[in-house]
Amino acid sequence: MVTLTKEQWVRLYKEVSGFAQASTFTKDKKRQWTARDRAQEAVQNACLRLLETKPASVKTYEDARDYLLGAIRSSLYNERERQQTRKEAEKEVMAEEVHLGRWTTPSAETMHLEKGEQTRSHGRAARIVELTREELKGDAIALGTMDCIADDIDKPADQAEKLGCQIEEVYAARMRRKRAMARAIARYEREGHAPESEERT
Amino acid sequence: MARRSPEEMLAVLEAQAREDEAFEAPMRELAAMSDAQLDEHLRGLGLDPAQLEREALTLFVEAAPGEAASALPSAVQAVPQQAGKSSFAGETRRRRPLAVAAWLAAGAAAATAGGALLYSLTRPAPEQPAPPAPSPSPSEAPSALPEPTLVAMTPADERKIAAAALDQGRPDECLRLLDLAKQADPAGDVAPEVQALRDRAKRALKDKPSKPHVP
Numbered sequence: 001m002v003t004l005t006k007e008q009w010v011r012l013y014k015e016v017s018g019f020a021q022a023s024t025f026t027k028d029k030k031r032q033w034t035a036r037d038r039a040q041e042a043v044q045n046a047c048l049r050l051l052e053t054k055p056a057s058v059k060t061y062e063d064a065r066d067y068l069l070g071a072i073r074s075s076l077y078n079e080r081e082r083q084q085t086r087k088e089a090e091k092e093v094m095a096e097e098v099h100l101g102r103w104t105t106p107s108a109e110t111m112h113l114e115k116g117e118q119t120r121s122h123g124r125a126a127r128i129v130e131l132t133r134e135e136l137k138g139d140a141i142a143l144g145t146m147d148c149i150a151d152d153i154d155k156p157a158d159q160a161e162k163l164g165c166q167i168e169e170v171y172a173a174r175m176r177r178k179r180a181m182a183r184a185i186a187r188y189e190r191e192g193h194a195p196e197s198e199e200r201t
Numbered sequence: 202m203a204r205r206s207p208e209e210m211l212a213v214l215e216a217q218a219r220e221d222e223a224f225e226a227p228m229r230e231l232a233a234m235s236d237a238q239l240d241e242h243l244r245g246l247g248l249d250p251a252q253l254e255r256e257a258l259t260l261f262v263e264a265a266p267g268e269a270a271s272a273l274p275s276a277v278q279a280v281p282q283q284a285g286k287s288s289f290a291g292e293t294r295r296r297r298p299l300a301v302a303a304w305l306a307a308g309a310a311a312a313t314a315g316g317a318l319l320y321s322l323t324r325p326a327p328e329q330p331a332p333p334a335p336s337p338s339p340s341e342a343p344s345a346l347p348e349p350t351l352v353a354m355t356p357a358d359e360r361k362i363a364a365a366a367l368d369q370g371r372p373d374e375c376l377r378l379l380d381l382a383k384q385a386d387p388a389g390d391v392a393p394e395v396q397a398l399r400d401r402a403k404r405a406l407k408d409k410p411s412k413p414h415v416p
Contacts, residue, residue: 013257015231021246022227047260125207149213150205178218185355186386
């Protein structure tokens with residue numbers, strides 16, 4: 001596992017403490033103390049977990065920060081809350097789709113145009129996924145999460161079980177994957193493809 | 202198990218990236234702060250930087266992992282510090298007595314205030330300087346943070362928004378976004394149109410009249 005100086009550990013601890021406090025912030029004065037407790041408990045549990053498990057994937061200061069963020073996230077937002085949020089978001093999207101009339105039958109011309117767009121969209125998606133995998137070369141956990149998603153395994157807990165690692169490592173790998181994806185999209189655009197928003201117009 | 206198509210997979214990856222970005226954005230702001238700025242920010246959140254430093258040293262430098270759990274008091278200010286053998290989960294459950302103490306303190310404060318009011322009504326008050334403006338409540342500090350970016354923007358998107366910002370007369374915002382895009386995509390920054398946009402923004406920033414000084 002990573003070796004940091006005293007100053008770096010202090011800085012890291014302060015950063016994640018500030019982050020956790022801001023994440024649990026509530027304007028409800030009655031719940032502020034509970035929120036602060038939850039935050040500090042999450043930080044300290046995350047640090048203890050890092051020290052106890054010494055994950056091999058934590059090799060740099062940034063890796064340690066990603067790991068702690070993953071652990072805090074796992075602790076603060078349990079799966080039930082996330083599922084509830086997802087259900088609400090899906091309901092909202094569905095309501096919006098119906099409101100905007102997207103669920104009516106399209107005309108033949110629209111269907112033809114959509115077919116062409118689907119072909120382009122397929123090529124774009126395949127290339128970006130491929131480039132993202134290239135960017136993540138050597139990162140077994142992050143690549144593993146992509147395989148899991150391809151196999152319809154989206155939940156971090158299920159991915160961790162399949163990959164034989166900790167859930168904190170899955171969250172940290174997601175952060176690396178996000179950055180890799182941004183680089184992949186930039187590469188895709190440099191290959192001469194227009195950004196997605198322009199392709200659709 | 203069903204294999205997803207590339208579009209479906211990309212949709213899930215993008216959705217998770219947006220979720221992760223929303224989560225990570227505040228962390229990036231903290232990471233960009235200097236040590237002094239970070240300490241100030243922590244104080245605003247009701248945390249004691251010195252206490253956090255002690256906790257970090259106890260946790261990572263001095264104590265073995267097995268001992269670390271019991272050596273961790275909370276850095277949250279105004280919480281009684283009890284270094285005990287209990288686990289941290291136990292430590293955090295001791296908030297109820299605080300409510301009783303808070304009520305007692307509030308009662309004492311009300312009695313003092315009542316006495317002060319009676320005194321001020323019965324005695325002519327001398328000229329008092331205006332009280333200083335109240336400092337913002339620590340609990341409100343996080344609301345001062347800028348909104349996290351909810352969507353992971355590509356460098357191309359950032360450059361488009363930068364151009365729009367310049368058109369709206371915000372060259373500083375334009376330059377900031379161009380710098381952000383440059384970090385993710387350095388090669389794209391050398392494109393002539395991007396360089397031209399950067400030059401225009403710099404010129405506009407130079408020409409921008411400074412705010413008139415109000416005496």
